[in-house]
Amino acid sequence: MTERKEIIETGWNFDNSYARLPKSFFTNQNPTPVHSPKLVVLNHPLAKSLGLNPQAIESSDGVEIFAGNQIPKGALPLAQAYAGHQFGHFTILGDGRAVLLGEQITSSGERVDIQLKGSGRTPYSRRGDGRASLGPMLREYIISEAMNALGIPTTRSLAVVTTGESIIRQTEEIGAILTRVAASYLRVGTFQYISNWGTVEELRALADYALERHFPQVVPDENKYLSLLKEVIKGQAILISKWQLVGFIHGVMNTDNMTISGETIDYGPCAFMDTYDPATVFSSIDIHGRYAYGNQPKIGAWNLARFAESLLPLIHVNKDQAVKLAQDAIADFNTLYYNNWLDGMREKLGIFNKEPQDKSLIQDLLNMMEKHGADYTNTFRELTFDNLDDMSLFGTTEFTQWHEMWQARLDRQKETKDSSYKLMGNRNPAIIPRNHRVEEAIEAAVKKGDYSVMQRLLNVLSCPYAYSPEQADYATLPPPSTSPYRTFCGT
Ligand code: AMP
Ligand code: MG
Numbered sequence: 265m266t267e268r269k270e271i272i273e274t275g276w277n278f279d280n281s282y283a284r285l286p287k288s289f290f291t292n293q294n295p296t297p298v299h300s301p302k303l304v305v306l307n308h309p310l311a312k313s314l315g316l317n318p319q320a321i322e323s324s325d326g327v328e329i330f331a332g333n334q335i336p337k338g339a340l341p342l343a344q345a346y347a348g349h350q351f352g353h354f355t356i357l358g359d360g361r362a363v364l365l366g367e368q369i370t371s372s373g374e375r376v377d378i379q380l381k382g383s384g385r386t387p388y389s390r391r392g393d394g395r396a397s398l399g400p401m402l403r404e405y406i407i408s409e410a411m412n413a414l415g416i417p418t419t420r421s422l423a424v425v426t427t428g429e430s431i432i433r434q435t436e437e438i439g440a441i442l443t444r445v446a447a448s449y450l451r452v453g454t455f456q457y458i459s460n461w462g463t464v465e466e467l468r469a470l471a472d473y474a475l476e477r478h479f480p481q482v483v484p485d486e487n488k489y490l491s492l493l494k495e496v497i498k499g500q501a502i503l504i505s506k507w508q509l510v511g512f513i514h515g516v517m518n519t520d521n522m523t524i525s526g527e528t529i530d531y532g533p534c535a536f537m538d539t540y541d542p543a544t545v546f547s548s549i550d551i552h553g554r555y556a557y558g559n560q561p562k563i564g565a566w567n568l569a570r571f572a573e574s575l576l577p578l579i580h581v582n583k584d585q586a587v588k589l590a591q592d593a594i595a596d597f598n599t600l601y602y603n604n605w606l607d608g609m610r611e612k613l614g615i616f617n618k619e620p621q622d623k624s625l626i627q628d629l630l631n632m633m634e635k636h637g638a639d640y641t642n643t644f645r646e647l648t649f650d651n652l653d654d655m656s657l658f659g660t661t662e663f664t665q666w667h668e669m670w671q672a673r674l675d676r677q678k679e680t681k682d683s684s685y686k687l688m689g690n691r692n693p694a695i696i697p698r699n700h701r702v703e704e705a706i707e708a709a710v711k712k713g714d715y716s717v718m719q720r721l722l723n724v725l726s727c728p729y730a731y732s733p734e735q736a737d738y739a740t741l742p743p744p745s746t747s748p749y750r751t752f753c754g755t
Contacts, residue, residue, distance in 0.1 A: 274326060275316035278338035278366035279375065285473060286466050289458065293343040295332025295363050296384025296394065298439070300428030303327045304398075304715060305405055307422050310445065314422070315371040321423075330423045330443050332363070332383040339365040339378075343386035347460060348453035348520025349570055351554055356461075357453060357520050358388025361396060364449060375477065377449050378422075382441040395431045398424075398440040399706050400752075402718065404531040405442065406705065410697045410725040411528055416506045417499075418528040419446040438710060447527055450474055452496075452571040453520030459574035471578055474524050489578035493593050497568050499526025501597055504564045505604035509612065510693060511537035511640045513557045515547040515751060519567045533751035536696045538741060540633035540640040546699075546751040561605075565597045611691045612644050613670065614684030617677050625673060628666055632657060639741055644692035648685065648731075693728035695735045697721070699749050700742035 282290065303322060311318050320326050328334040335341060343359035350357075362381045369375055381404075382396025405421035412418050427439035450473075458467050471489050475482055482491040503526050507514065514521070515533035523529045533547035542558025550556070555563060572579075572590035580586035609626045610618070633643055638657040652658040652667070674684050705718035724735050742749075 273317065274320040274329075274336070275311075275314070276329070276336040276338065277315060277369050278336065278340075278378075279369055280338075280340040280366045281375075281473070281477075282344070282364060282367070282377075283340045283342055286462070286469055288345070288462055288466060289454075289470070290342040290344050290364075291387050292340070293359075293363050293386045294335065294341050295380055295441075297333045298331050298427035298429055298441070301327055301331030301333060301425045301441075302428065303330065303423060303425050304440075304709070305402070305421075305424040305718070307405075307409070307420070310420050310422055313370070314368055314376065314445065316368075327425060330380070330425045331427065331441060332380050336365065341365050343388055344449060344454065345388065345457050346451050346453035346520055347457040348451070348518050349456075349567070350518045350520070351550075354456070356457070358457075359386055360389040360392050361386070361394040368445075377446045379444045379446065379449060380441050381444055382427075382439070393431060395427075395429075395439050396441065397431055397433055398426055398438040399710050400532070401440040401442040402706050402709055403702060404444075406702055406718065406722060406725070407531050407534060407697055408444075408528070409722060410728070411512070413726050414506075414510055414693055414696075414728050416510065416512070416528060417503055417526050419444050419523075421445075446523070446529065447525035448474075448477055448523070449529075450477075450524040451520050451529070452522045452524070452567055452574075453518075454524075455571060455574040456519060459577075464577050467574075468578055471575065478525050487579065487589070489575055490589055490593065493568075493572055493575055493579070493590060494596075496524055496526070496571060497593055497597050498600060499524075500564050500568060501600035502526065502604050503528065504561050505601055505608055507560060508557075508605055509608040509691075510696060511540075511557070513537060513544060513546060513555070514560065515545075515550065515555055516753065517555050517560065517563045517567065519570050522564075522567045522571075532753045535699050535702075535749065535751050536641070538639050538641075538699070538749075539637050540630060540643070542634070546749055548750045548752055561598070561601050564601065565594060568597055569594050608691070611687055613647070614674055614681075614688045615677065616679050616684075616687070619673070619676070622673075625666075625669060629670075632660070632662055632666065636660065641693060641696050642739060642741070644688070645694055645739060648688040648692045650685065689731060690729055694731045695724060695728055695738045697725055698738065698740075698742065701738055 308318050329336050341363040345358045347356050362379050363383050365378045367375045368378050385394035401424050408418050408421050422443040422445050425441050429439040430436045431439045458470050479495045482488050521530040535546040537544045544557040545553045576586040579589050636657040705721045708714040708717040724738050
């Protein structure tokens with residue numbers, strides 16, 4: 265009777281399939297209680313879609329759950345073990361400051377992982393304090409929700425609470441916990457961990473689990489582990505092409521930060537590119553530009569090769585055969601990625617069909633943007649508005665020539681110009697989370713406890729293709745600065 269009441273009141277409805285996997289995959293771990301939690305952001309639409317009752321989860325009892333002070337009925341908190349290549353170097357990791365509460369089964373039967381980030385130390389914390397600071401948690405909230413609205417697969421942000429405790433970083437900062445939602449928190453690094461330190465049976469259990477959760481369409485009489493590899497390759501090819509198309513730079517594409525589900529995960533030093541330049545890097549720790557904008561597809565392939573290596577014992581009993589099959593699958597990544605990107609670029613230019621010259625038409629535009637230091641998002645935005653006055657790029661002779669070629673290209677397809685511009689409006693965001701706007705929102709929240717700036721930003725970012733008048737303000741570039749924009753890992 266009590267259990268039923270709980271489900272009706274809050275809507276939390278947990279299952280714990282991960283906790284039923286072999287014990288070496290995780291450590292049972294409760295969050296560490298915090299002093300005086302306060303809910304500062306709650307994602308109402310997401311809560312509703314998960315079958316949660318916003319009033320109940322917003323209440324003081326509900327907030328205790330987001331703070332880790334109470335464990336919701338049915339949850340079995342655990343910290344997941346994983347490994348990963350960090351900037352190319354293999355190391356053992358794991359949830360050092362997060363716990364998986366369990367899997368919420370929504371009213372439509374969907375299963376999603378609910379994780380608290382910043383919830384205290386775990387056996388995988390190494391020297392860390394297991395905590396998170398408010399600024400980076402708000403940053404993850406803003407960017408992940410913006411990504412979702414842009415139509416890019418991503419983990420979601422459900423709530424942020426402040427803990428009432430300060431944490432020590434460079435200075436004393438406000439402690440916070442982010443509740444994140446994911447198709448699952450299985451990472452390439454999860455496979456690397458089991459492959460290196462587990463048995464083949466454990467690896468098979470993990471692979472079967474991933475197949476069942478994410479790729480139930482894979483039929484068992486094929487080489488299903490090779491199919492798993494191919495599905496993950498396909499998902500990442502689609503994901504990274506979407507990143508490139510909107511100018512998103514993840515910043516720390518270590519193998520532990522790459523999901524099996526194909527969702528973007530672990531928003532640390534990520535940011536959106538302003539001026540088009542493939543060499544763009546924001547992260548202060550990415551000194552050699554390993555994770556620069558233009559390198560992301562290449563790094564994606566590198567990470568997937570590490571995933572393939574971890575699956576080799578399952579792919580074929582004969583190692584040489586396994587390597588050959590895996591290499592062939594990895595070789596397809598570039599084509600899959602490129603075709604997705606090319607199709608996306610065609611749409612950004614209002615092109616419905618395919619012509620071989622499209623590649624050079626697109627590349628010429630990108631080259632011009634780079635040469636003239638043009639803003640990536642706004643170039644496409646102004647082309648969508650057919651407003652060719654505001655940007656200096658549009659005044660150049662080479663652009664005028666390109667524009668003629670582009671218009672001629674549009675004339676060669678059967679669709680009307682109107683439908684082309686409509687397609688462009690649906691593919692070219694009017695706004696992205698501009699770095700200075702994100703910083704401004706975080707600063708108001710952290711320094712003044714004023715969340716209204718962030719709420720306004722979240723509001724406009726929730727409909728990036730709306731082209732509404734109130735968005736115009738958010739499309740403007742940051743004031744010129746002598747020092748480049750830098751992001752930090754946000755631990
Ligand atoms: P990230 O850079 O957030 O992807 O984290 C890399 C690794 O460091 C993961 O194993 C995290 O769990 C761990 N980590 C990050 N911050 C902390 C922290 N404050 N305390 C303990 N572990 C942490
Ligand atoms: Mg990570």
